[in-house]
Every structure is written in structure tokens, then in C-alpha cells.
Amino acid sequence: MEELNLKLKIWRQPGPNQKGDFVAYKVNGLNTHMSFLEMLDVLNEQLVNLGQDPVAFDHDCREGICGMCSMVINGKPHGPQKGTTTCQLHMRHFNNGDTITIEPWRAKPFPVLKDLIVDRSSFDRIIQAGGYVSVNTGSAPDGNSIPIGKEIAEDAFDAAACIGCGACVAACKNASASLFVSAKVSQLALLPQGQPEREERVVKMVSKMDEEGFGHCTNTGACEAECPKEISLEYIRKLNWEYHRSNIKG
Amino acid sequence: MILDNKIPEGPLADKWTNYKAKVPLVSPSNKRRLEVIIIGTGLAGASAAASLAEMGYKVKAFCFQDSPRRAHSIAAQGGINAAKNYQNDGDSVYRLFYDTIKGGDYRSREANVYRLAEVSSSIIDQCVAQGVPFAREYGGTLDNRSFGGVQVSRTFYARGQTGQQLLLGAYSALSRQISKGNVQMFNRHEMLDIVKIEGKARGVIVRNLITGEYQRHFGHAVVLATGGYGNVYYLSTNAMGSNVTASWRAHKKGAMFANPCYTQIHPTCIPVSGEYQSKLTLMSESLRNDGRIWVPRKKGDNRAGIDIPEEDRDYYLERRYPAFGNLVPRDVASRAAKERCDAGYGVGSTGLAVYLDFEDAIKRLGKDVVSSRYGNLFEMYEKITGENPYKMPMRIFPAVHYTMGGLWVDYDLMTTVPGLYAIGECNFSDHGANRLGASALMQGLADGYFVLPYTLGKYLSEDIRTPAISTDHEEFEKAEKKTKDQVKRLLENNGNRSVESYHRELGKIVWDYCGMSRNKKELKSAIEEIKVIKNDFWNNVLVPGEDNVINPELTKAGRVADFIELGELMMRDALARDESCGGHFREEHQTGEGEAMRDDAKFAFTSAWEFNSENKDPILNKEVLEFENVQLTQRSYK
Numbered sequence: 091m092e093e094l095n096l097k098l099k100i101w102r103q104p105g106p107n108q109k110g111d112f113v114a115y116k117v118n119g120l121n122t123h124m125s126f127l128e129m130l131d132v133l134n135e136q137l138v139n140l141g142q143d144p145v146a147f148d149h150d151c152r153e154g155i156c157g158m159c160s161m162v163i164n165g166k167p168h169g170p171q172k173g174t175t176t177c178q179l180h181m182r183h184f185n186n187g188d189t190i191t192i193e194p195w196r197a198k199p200f201p202v203l204k205d206l207i208v209d210r211s212s213f214d215r216i217i218q219a220g221g222y223v224s225v226n227t228g229s230a231p232d233g234n235s236i237p238i239g240k241e242i243a244e245d246a247f248d249a250a251a252c253i254g255c256g257a258c259v260a261a262c263k264n265a266s267a268s269l270f271v272s273a274k275v276s277q278l279a280l281l282p283q284g285q286p287e288r289e290e291r292v293v294k295m296v297s298k299m300d301e302e303g304f305g306h307c308t309n310t311g312a313c314e315a316e317c318p319k320e321i322s323l324e325y326i327r328k329l330n331w332e333y334h335r336s337n338i339k340g
Numbered sequence: 341m342i343l344d345n346k347i348p349e350g351p352l353a354d355k356w357t358n359y360k361a362k363v364p365l366v367s368p369s370n371k372r373r374l375e376v377i378i379i380g381t382g383l384a385g386a387s388a389a390a391s392l393a394e395m396g397y398k399v400k401a402f403c404f405q406d407s408p409r410r411a412h413s414i415a416a417q418g419g420i421n422a423a424k425n426y427q428n429d430g431d432s433v434y435r436l437f438y439d440t441i442k443g444g445d446y447r448s449r450e451a452n453v454y455r456l457a458e459v460s461s462s463i464i465d466q467c468v469a470q471g472v473p474f475a476r477e478y479g480g481t482l483d484n485r486s487f488g489g490v491q492v493s494r495t496f497y498a499r500g501q502t503g504q505q506l507l508l509g510a511y512s513a514l515s516r517q518i519s520k521g522n523v524q525m526f527n528r529h530e531m532l533d534i535v536k537i538e539g540k541a542r543g544v545i546v547r548n549l550i551t552g553e554y555q556r557h558f559g560h561a562v563v564l565a566t567g568g569y570g571n572v573y574y575l576s577t578n579a580m581g582s583n584v585t586a587s588w589r590a591h592k593k594g595a596m597f598a599n600p601c602y603t604q605i606h607p608t609c610i611p612v613s614g615e616y617q618s619k620l621t622l623m624s625e626s627l628r629n630d631g632r633i634w635v636p637r638k639k640g641d642n643r644a645g646i647d648i649p650e651e652d653r654d655y656y657l658e659r660r661y662p663a664f665g666n667l668v669p670r671d672v673a674s675r676a677a678k679e680r681c682d683a684g685y686g687v688g689s690t691g692l693a694v695y696l697d698f699e700d701a702i703k704r705l706g707k708d709v710v711s712s713r714y715g716n717l718f719e720m721y722e723k724i725t726g727e728n729p730y731k732m733p734m735r736i737f738p739a740v741h742y743t744m745g746g747l748w749v750d751y752d753l754m755t756t757v758p759g760l761y762a763i764g765e766c767n768f769s770d771h772g773a774n775r776l777g778a779s780a781l782m783q784g785l786a787d788g789y790f791v792l793p794y795t796l797g798k799y800l801s802e803d804i805r806t807p808a809i810s811t812d813h814e815e816f817e818k819a820e821k822k823t824k825d826q827v828k829r830l831l832e833n834n835g836n837r838s839v840e841s842y843h844r845e846l847g848k849i850v851w852d853y854c855g856m857s858r859n860k861k862e863l864k865s866a867i868e869e870i871k872v873i874k875n876d877f878w879n880n881v882l883v884p885g886e887d888n889v890i891n892p893e894l895t896k897a898g899r900v901a902d903f904i905e906l907g908e909l910m911m912r913d914a915l916a917r918d919e920s921c922g923g924h925f926r927e928e929h930q931t932g933e934g935e936a937m938r939d940d941a942k943f944a945f946t947s948a949w950e951f952n953s954e955n956k957d958p959i960l961n962k963e964v965l966e967f968e969n970v971q972l973t974q975r976s977y978k
Contacts, residue, residue: 237480
């Protein structure tokens with residue numbers, strides 16, 4: 091097993107309205123089986139033992155599904171490995187002696203709270219604007235009463251796999267949340283359960299996205315390239331189609 | 341103290357129906373005035389918050405993550421059980437009930453489990469209506485798979501991401517209620533104490549994890565939906581933030597803690613690879629549908645897995661348990677893996693792993709079918725280990741996954757503190773000494789969507805004349821001061837050891853002495869060792885930074901302090917339960933073939949521990965388990 095010694099350049103920012111800067115650190119004697127976050131744990135334990143403030147970062151499940159971890163590693167959201175969240179990135183993808191730059195998501199609707207932690211509550215508000223089916227508990231018909239073809243179910247699932255991490259926004263030069271919004275809009279537009287609110291939903295969610303300060307999509311495809319769940323750009327096409335369709339249907 | 345489980349009269353199959361028919365209701369105009377606090381927004385908390393808000397209650401919900409969508413329910417992979425019998429394979433409410441009671445090794449309450457099985461079907465309907473993209477057959481009907489410990493196919497799933505899809509469904513229902521103003525949501529807030537006024541739970545003290553601000557919130561009732569305490573082991577499949585603090589502080593305010601030693605060690609996890617390891621990753625039990633578990637027949641056979649020929653492999657589960665084979669319940673599968681590794685047949689660099697092999701499945705079904713069933717799990721395995729499971733067998737080892745123990749609740753899901761409820765994994769009620777696969781999602785959603793909305797009304801119907809109590813009340817004052825004092829003490833301690841180092845030390849003791857097997861001598865010594873850790877922690881822990889900023893070390897310190905105390909209680913519970921049952925395996929009590937041996941005459945009860953005071957030993961109360969509908973037998977999966 092190869093041992094790694096690394097140099098890190100990490101964005102440190104004490105609070106939301108304070109000035110931030112890169113700070114250089116060294117971590118030695120790392121193991122290639124470690125995850126990227128375990129590497130940061132090692133750094134943080136070093137800092138704590140020196141009585142210094144550890145680097146604040148969001149993380150929780152460390153299995154690539156909760157969507158909490160969020161860092162730009164060497165210029166790429168979630169780092170160099172395709173289709174992988176930061177927590178699932180392992181140190182075998184780095185070389186001894188590397189310098190790694192670590193930054194928070196950078197986008198106006200995701201203000202930095204501290205170091206690598208940003209506020210993503212704008213995503214919650216977009217879902218609150220219409221990313222649901224209005225069905226109260228207890229009023230549902232039998233699960234098999236409406237057949238849904240396997241292809242449709244699978245297509246809806248592919249969209250629903252979005253973990254809401256915000257890498258799409260961080261990757262986009264316009265800080266557009268189109269991929270995120272399109273995933274939810276598409277999932278519900280594909281399924282029969284989503285039909286009654288289909289037109290209203292897309293308009294409300296897109297309006298909310300604009301209101302929160304996310305930019306427009308200019309089809310660069312950076313979001314799809316960096317999405318850890320590899321959500322397809324096709325859904326943005328579908329989002330646009332759904333949006334225009336709702337205008338026609340009034 | 342006498343524990344009243346409030347199980348309704350009447351035949352098992354009619355209890356819940358009769359209860360619902362007779363339970364007092366709260367009128368819509370009164371619901372608007374009644375405030376409910378919900379801590380945690382996983383499957384149980386989010387579904388409860390949404391359902392109660394839909395009914396008209398004023399709800400405040402809290403989570404420590406940055407969004408309710410991130411609770412650890414999201415990581416559940418395999419599926420959710422329901423007694424739909426869509427497969428026409430003989431399933432029924434009774435059979436799901438029976439399998440759950442048997443799987444739990446006859447240490448759960450019949451009435452609660454029957455109700456769980458009864459409402460299971462409605463959960464699937466509700467989730468489908470929300471737009472959860474469950475797996476479907478080509479004809480458009482819902483698909484099912486099999487899970488351990490049962491012989492029917494009743495598990496509904498959404499690839500290997502069932503928990504994610506169900507949680508996002510509940511989150512969408514919660515989001516809808518937030519947008520309507522019926523739920524006030526507090527992200528990045530942590531509950532630090534329960535406020536009791538005249539004996540009833542009337543509110544909470546929370547800390548804003550961004551600003552460090554302490555807040556007081558009043559509620560006519562408080563619901564804990566805060567998940568399990570698996571992180572007491574340091575290494576577990578839980579999320580890093582999963583903790584026992586809310587439950588533990590409720591315990592210290594009078595809520596009894598039931599069966600803390602009932603913990604589930606899941607058989608199929610990715611093995612530990614080094615000292616730095618921060619958490620463990622589960623590989624869904626569904627893999628055991630098609631994967632075969634084996635170790636080499638010869639000790640120290642260090643050939644690569646794929647180079648070991650068929651005749652040199654020992655498929656030990658198929659050998660020991662021909663009826664269930666690789667699909668034995670989790671506790672049985674985990675112990676069997678430990679037995680082989682302890683005997684020196686383990687594989688990998690540490691010898692603490694067994695193979696989970698898909699070679700036969702790929703030959704039988706083709707790579708495409710295997711990939712469609714387990715593709716994302718295979719990818720995850722490869723990301724973590726750097727090995728391709730299509731080409732070589734996976735290496736797996738048991739890891740802490742779920743905690744059956746939790747706050748004691750009655751049939752209404754109320755703890756021993758009036759007005760304080762516990763739902764989902766943080767209560768103890770449905771899984772006995774071992775939980776069956778795909779039943780955690782079922783229980784979380786059953787409690788939140790279909791049980792609590794009825795049972796909470798029973799309590800609140802007697803509370804309609806209680807006006808909102810001001811948070812200037814002295815009990816709020818006292819609770820806030822106590823919380824602040826503890827934080828101050830941690831920050832001013834200026835010790836020389838990191839929080840993490842204490843957590844690791846504690847975790848090792850709990851794993852070694854209260855893990856897959858336990859014995860009297862070690863449990864006794866563990867109690868003393870944990871006392872030493874506790875003392876050392878409060879004298880030497882180092883928590884950097886301040887209170888009024890984002891300070892993850894401070895948050896962790898409070899959680900670890902509570903885990904230390906819980907660890908001691910787990911040892912006491914494991915020691916007091918002088919029998920083996922489910923996940924609790926006492927070495928002194930096993931059959932000649934190494935199977936768990938229960939002692940129903942002495943131990944057919946739930947242990948409910950009562951907090952005494954900081955310096956006195958806790959008091960053990962017993963709720964006798966009465967079995968009127970199933971006969972207690974030695975569990976056999978042979």
C-alpha cells in the first residue's frame with residue numbers, strides 16, 4: 091500500500107460576511123484506502139490537537155446518498171472521479187506529493203456559512219414551491235390500481251435519483267439549478283400521479299429558481315458532467331418542454 | 341414503577357380497528373390551537389410532521405442536517421415490507437406479523453407487531469400516490485423481492501435506493517406542508533433538552549448549529565423521531581451525525597430506555613481497512629438473494645478468491661441452514677461469519693472477512709440481469725475497495741447497523757413521560773431482539789403516517805383547554821441554563837485529548853464486549869472501563885472554538901458525552917439479560933451447535949431502565965411479554 095504525503099490549500103472563511111482566503115496545510119502518512127473525508131478527518135484531528143479551529147465541512151452519510159458533502163476539489167465539484175460524491179472519493183485517485191485545492195460550492199444562492207459549508211436552503215424552497223404530489227395521508231388508492239410501465243418507472247427513477255447536493259449549480263458558469271429542478275419536474279411529469287398538477291408545478295418551480303437568484307441554462311452541460319448521480323441533461327430538455335407545454339395549455 | 345403498555349382489549353386482529361373506532365377525536369378548530377414539536381425528519385419524523393400538519397395541528401419540526409431530505413433513512417438500500425400478497429405466495433397480515441415476532445426471537449409485543457403488519461399495505465399505497473418510483477413489472481404492477489428470515493416475496497423496492505425514494509416522498513409531503521405554513525421547519529438545529537412542566541413534556545431547548553443561539557420552543561406534545569444509537573460503537577453504518585442525544589436527554593428527564601443491548605450487527609458490510617476508518621458501509625441484504633457466502637475450506641488458504649476451486653470452498657450458511665441457506669436472518673448470518681473468522685477461515689488482509697460471491701448468479705442470469713438488480717451496489721463496492729465484484733467475489737464482514745432497543749413506549753407510542761412520544765428507530769417497540777430486513781422503513785413510516793396521527797389525538801383531546809405556555813416559564817429557564825452550563829464546561833475544560841479519541845476508545849469497548857457475543861466477566865469489566873472513560877472525558881477533553889459559531893467539535897462533544905453514558909447502560913442491560921436472544925448472544929447460553937438459547941421462563945420481558953441520578957445505578961423495570969397468539973419455540977432456520 092502506497093503512503094501519501096499531501097499539501098492542501100483549503101478555503102478558510104470564519105463566517106458568512108467575512109473575508110476568506112486559502113490556507114496551506116500538510117498531511118503526511120496517509121493511506122490510499124482512505125476516503126477523501128477521512129483524509130480531512132486526519133487533518134482536523136491534527137488541528138484540534140494543536141488547539142486550532144478545525145476545517146468546517148458538511149458531511150453525514152458518507153455513502154454517497156444524503157447529498158450533504160459539498161466541496162470543489164481541484165476545480166471540480168466532488169473532485170476528479172466521475173459519478174462520485176466527495177465522500178465516496180478515495181485517496182487512491184491521488185499521488186504522493188500532490189497539492190490539492192479545496193473550496194466550497196461558489197454560487198450566489200449558496201452563501202458560504204463557514205469554510206466549506208454553504209447554505210443550500212434555496213433548494214428546499216424550490217421543492218416547497220411545487221416539487222410534490224398533493225396527496226394527504228390515508229387518501230391513496232391501492233398501489234397496483236394504476237399500472238405504470240417498467241420503462242416509465244425506470245425513467246422516473248433515473249430522475250428521482252438526484253441527491254440535491256448542488257454540484258450542478260457549483261459546476262455551472264451561470265449558477266443555474268436547471269438540472270436539479272428538471273430532475274424533480276421530470277420525475278413527476280412522467281408518472282400518472284404527477285399529472286393533475288403538471289402544468290402548475292413546472293411554472294412554480296422555475297419561478298422559484300429564478301427568484302432565488304439561480305442563473306439560466308445555456309446548455310454547456312457542465313452540470314451533467316459533474317453530477318455525482320449522473321443525472322442526464324435530457325431532463326433539462328424535458329424541463330424546457332414541460333415549461334412551454336404549460337404555457338400553451340394555460 | 342408499574343409499566344402500563346395500554347394494549348387494547350379484544351382479539352389480536354381487532355385491537356387496532358376497535359382502537360381507531362373509539363379513540364377520542366380533536367375538532368378542527370381545536371387542532372389549529374394545538375402545537376406539536378417533532379425532533380428529526382427521517383422517515384418517521386417527516387411522515388409524522390406531514391400527516392399531523394395535514395390534519396390541522398400546528399407543527400414545528402427540527403433536524404440537525406442542512407435539509408430534512410438528508411436524514412439517514414435516505415441510506416436504506418434494500419426495500420420495505422408489506423403484506424400485499426401481490427405475488428400470490430401465501431402472504432398475509434398474520435404471516436408478516438408471525439415472521440416479525442419470530443425474527444425478533446419472541447422479544448417484542450404482539451399487539452404492536454400485529455398493528456405494524458396491518459398498516460403495512462397502506463404505506464405502499466401512500467408512497468405510490470406520492471410518486472415514489474418503485475420497481476415495476478413489464479405489465480406495470482409493482483415488483484417484489486425476497487429478504488432474509490422469510491419464505492415469501494413481500495419486499496417492495498426502488499433499485500438499491502429504497503430509503504432514498506421513500507424519504508424523498510415523505511420530504512415532499514413535508515415540503516408541501518411547510519409551503520402552506522402548517523409546519524415551521526428548523527434546519528441545522530439540535531435538541532438538547534426536554535422541558536417538563538407539571539410532569540408533562542411541554543417543550544424543548546434547541547441550539548442553532550450555525551449561530552450557537554439557544555432557543556426555547558413550546559409544544560402541547562413532543563415527538564422524538566431521532567433514529568438509532570448505533571454510533572455508540574464509533575464504527576457503524578449510521579451517518580456521522582446520527583446520535584443518541586435527544587433520546588438520552590429524554591431518558592434523563594424520565595423516559596425509560598428499553599432493551600439497550602439489543603443491537604443489530606448486519607452481516608454484509610464492507611470490512612474495516614484501517615485505523616483511520618470513520619464509518620462502515622453496508623451492502624444491502626438483498627445481495628444475499630443471488631450471492632453465495634463462503635470461506636475457504638482450508639485454513640490459511642491465501643489464494644485469490646477466484647482461484648479457489650469449488651471443492652475447496654465452504655458455503656457455510658447453505659451447509660448449516662439448508663432451509664434458508666444464504667437468507668437466514670441477520671443475527672444468524674453475522675454470528676456464522678464471526679464463527680468462521682474466529683476459527684481462522686477468514687479472508688483478506690485482516691482475516692476478518694468472508695466472500696459474497698456472484699459467480700453462479702452471473703452464470704445463471706447473465707451479467708445484465710445481475711447489474712440491473714444490484715448495479716449501484718456493485719459500483720459502490722468498487723468505489724470503496726477498488727475491486728470489481730463482477731470479476732472477483734466481494735469481501736464482507738458484519739457491522740453495527742441498527743438498534744432495536746430505544747425509548748420504552750406504550751401502544752400509543754408514548755414514553756413514560758406524559759406527552760413525550762418516540763417513533764421510528766428511536767423507540768424499542770416492534771423488532772424484539774432482532775429486526776428483519778426491510779422492516780425498518782416499514783416501521784418508520786407506519787409510526788409516522790398511520791399510528792401516531794391516531795394515538796396523539798387521544799392525548800391531545802384531553803389537552804384542548806391548555807393554552808400555549810410561555811417559554812419564560814421557570815422550567816424553560818432551568819433547562820436552558822443546565823444546557824448552557826454543560827456547553828460552557830466542555831469549552832472551558834481545556835484538556836489535552838480530542839473528542840474523537842474518546843469516541844474511538846468507547847467504540848472499541850462496546851464492540852469488543854457488547855458486539856456479536858457477550859459474556860458476564862467482560863461485561864462487568866466493561867462497566868468499570870466505561871466509568872473510567874467518563875471520568876477522563878470530563879477532565880481531559882479538549883473542545884476548541886466558541887459557542888456562538890459553527891463548531892462541529894462542540895456538537896460532537898455533547899453527543900459523545902451521552903454515548904459514554906449509554907454505553908454503560910448497554911453493558912448493564914446485556915449483563916442483566918442472562919440468556920441469548922436474537923442479536924444478544926451470551927456465550928454462556930448456546931446450544932451444542934452454537935445457536936442462541938433463550939430462557940423464556942425467566943426472560944420473556946422487556947427491560948425498561950429508569951434513570952436514577954448521576955451517582956446512582958439505574959433501576960430495572962420489567963414489562964412482561966404475554967404471548968396469546970404465537971407459541972414460543974426455538975427459532976430454527978435449518
